[in-house]
Amino acid sequence: LQASHQTVPAPPLPQCLPGLQCPLAQLSPRQRRKISRKWHQAASAAGSTVLSAEPTACLLVANAGLHNGIGESNLVSLGLPGLIRVIQPAGQSHCFLLFHDAASAEEAAAGLQLHQLADSMPAGSVLYVFFADPELAVKQVQSSDPNEVATTNLADSSALPPGLSLTLDAVSLAEEAELLALVDAELDSGDRDVAIADGRLRNRRVVHWGHEFLYGRNRLAPLPDRPLPPACATVADRLTPAWLPRPDQLTANVYEPGGGIAAHVDSHAAFGDSILSVSLGSGCAFRLTRPGRPTICLALPPRSALLLTGEARLVWRHEIPARQVDLVASASSSGGCDLVKRGRRVSLTFRQARQSNQPCRCGFGDVCDEDRGVDGASSLSPAESQPTQQQQALDPASLEREFVHSVYDSIADHFSDTRHSRWPRVAAFLADLPPGCLLLDIGCGNGKNMLARRDLLAIVCDRSVALCTVCASRSLPVFQADALQLPLRNAVFDAAVCIAVLHHLSTRERRLAAIKELARVSRPNAPILIYVWAMEQRRNGKASAYLKKPEESDDAGQRGEQLVRDARTGLGVHRPGSEFKSADMLVPWRSRSDERLRFYHLFVEGELDQLCTDSGLFQLIEAYYDNGNWCVRLLRNDAPVS
Numbered sequence: 001l002q003a004s005h006q007t008v009p010a011p012p013l014p015q016c017l018p019g020l021q022c023p024l025a026q027l028s029p030r031q032r033r034k035i036s037r038k039w040h041q042a043a044s045a046a047g048s049t050v051l052s053a054e055p056t057a058c059l060l061v062a063n064a065g066l067h068n069g070i071g072e073s074n075l076v077s078l079g080l081p082g083l084i085r086v087i088q089p090a091g092q093s094h095c096f097l098l099f100h101d102a103a104s105a106e107e108a109a110a111g112l113q114l115h116q117l118a119d120s121m122p123a124g125s126v127l128y129v130f131f132a133d134p135e136l137a138v139k140q141v142q143s144s145d146p147n148e149v150a151t152t153n154l155a156d157s158s159a160l161p162p163g164l165s166l167t168l169d170a171v172s173l174a175e176e177a178e179l180l181a182l183v184d185a186e187l188d189s190g191d192r193d194v195a196i197a198d199g200r201l202r203n204r205r206v207v208h209w210g211h212e213f214l215y216g217r218n219r220l221a222p223l224p225d226r227p228l229p230p231a232c233a234t235v236a237d238r239l240t241p242a243w244l245p246r247p248d249q250l251t252a253n254v255y256e257p258g259g260g261i262a263a264h265v266d267s268h269a270a271f272g273d274s275i276l277s278v279s280l281g282s283g284c285a286f287r288l289t290r291p292g293r294p295t296i297c298l299a300l301p302p303r304s305a306l307l308l309t310g311e312a313r314l315v316w317r318h319e320i321p322a323r324q325v326d327l328v329a330s331a332s333s334s335g336g337c338d339l340v341k342r343g344r345r346v347s348l349t350f351r352q353a354r355q356s357n358q359p360c361r362c363g364f365g366d367v368c369d370e371d372r373g374v375d376g377a378s379s380l381s382p383a384e385s386q387p388t389q390q391q392q393a394l395d396p397a398s399l400e401r402e403f404v405h406s407v408y409d410s411i412a413d414h415f416s417d418t419r420h421s422r423w424p425r426v427a428a429f430l431a432d433l434p435p436g437c438l439l440l441d442i443g444c445g446n447g448k449n450m451l452a453r454r455d456l457l458a459i460v461c462d463r464s465v466a467l468c469t470v471c472a473s474r475s476l477p478v479f480q481a482d483a484l485q486l487p488l489r490n491a492v493f494d495a496a497v498c499i500a501v502l503h504h505l506s507t508r509e510r511r512l513a514a515i516k517e518l519a520r521v522s523r524p525n526a527p528i529l530i531y532v533w534a535m536e537q538r539r540n541g542k543a544s545a546y547l548k549k550p551e552e553s554d555d556a557g558q559r560g561e562q563l564v565r566d567a568r569t570g571l572g573v574h575r576p577g578s579e580f581k582s583a584d585m586l587v588p589w590r591s592r593s594d595e596r597l598r599f600y601h602l603f604v605e606g607e608l609d610q611l612c613t614d615s616g617l618f619q620l621i622e623a624y625y626d627n628g629n630w631c632v633r634l635l636r637n638d639a640p641v642s
Ligand SMILES: O=C(O)CCC(=O)C(=O)O
Pocket: 251, 253, 261, 266, 277, 278, 318, 320, 347, 349
């Protein structure tokens, strides 16, 4: 198997660990077991060669990653002498601390090993510290996405969109309080329906003055009785003294914590060439994107004012990622970042209504809606139509990275705890395989399917490193791999299963590519079993187990409401336990403390069989419905994979 380089063997645990006053052998067996488990987890998450048995100037600190909510300032506040850099790989539960020399690292470790960061860590959780290779640690952060770290430092203006500027402390605390009270009074006022609940966007409400912006139609409707409130006009006069015409349209966007706005360019047809957005209450990360240019991620602190003119306004898309916590570059010099929890944010966006005798002539054809007409209303209901003001921001690979891979990596332990029982017909398929058969499980999750038949030569893989770690802890031969690119030779396996995987791929091409990849590594005549989630969760009058799950209590607010859309992707967010209404959805995974959205493509009857048949690589033995899933049993034929 060529996969051997991808397996997850951990380096041997060294006999002495940094910061431990006693040799490892003198710790209690429980402590030794815990340290050993952490060592293996860290080795598999960071790469098995990162850990070092010898002292180095670099520490890997487990349980102190961004994923655990530990920011740079939590670590810097400990006053670690000799610390030069903090490296926090995205979404991981470890970080690296780089020191001047190994002695400083060892000294710092004495304070960190098995200690609890007061207030920042849950009870019972402690830090585990290991030496790491500094060069490999630095490479880790380089391969993660630095754009996700928001910054107010616009010093490197060469990468910034022309026409963008950010003013900090643009309004005083007293003004902020006055403006917030003004917006809240509007939201509370019962006399006029100014607070428009925008059905497409989660946790975002809007109030308009001067002109109402009709979302989905890209049209302004004058509000002659609602000029800009004097307190707002005063702020606008101060911050936009040179605007001509004067800002005559104001939208207050009210975001509950975690809310955002999908990537879009403000309508050229409706609005003039300058936009001013003042942040009140809480800050947020603000992304600017343009194809072929590096993404810019700004931190908009409360009371700051963002001005977008020229290219920054006309061509670059802007977006507020919908999430609870932003990564914000720390003010210190050690290169790390902090986690900043979002609160309720109100933005005041000042714009100019475009005069009909001065149409936009920007010439940026792909983003300008001037010639498309301002009233190009779609016949779809708002929940079904893609808002014209917003455009899809995520390509399929990024969608899967954010809404599948990173979710499984962070929910792995909870997910694994809820996955025990083997589905009877999967178990029956496995029971039929002859002993000694070389079997591949693609997307094995916690490996539950492979535990029953230890007489098979079962090899399991998953895209999620964290789930691979669970399998490794169950002594399953596991490697981390992407179903679209298996690091395996052609025609190796006697049998294969792929359970609940293909529905996480976001285009038909990618689902077909995964099926071809499965065929490529299977030998002719290999039996294959595939399960995917079905759109139809009810069959012959019987509801699936998923539909029968008890309703989650916090859903009450959504009941009877139109489909809720995720602002970032434009995809519908599924109400757990309800029927599926569209093929591509985000489905919440809920734990006591968190909600994560996973992308699903729900298959309709016949779709999976068709996909397999279209590949030309299998003989279809049986297609069936099993408790909310569509399933196929196949035999690999001997056609080569193109
Ligand atoms: O909330 C913000 O700062 C941005 C709002 C926005 O982009 C819009 O209303 O078009």
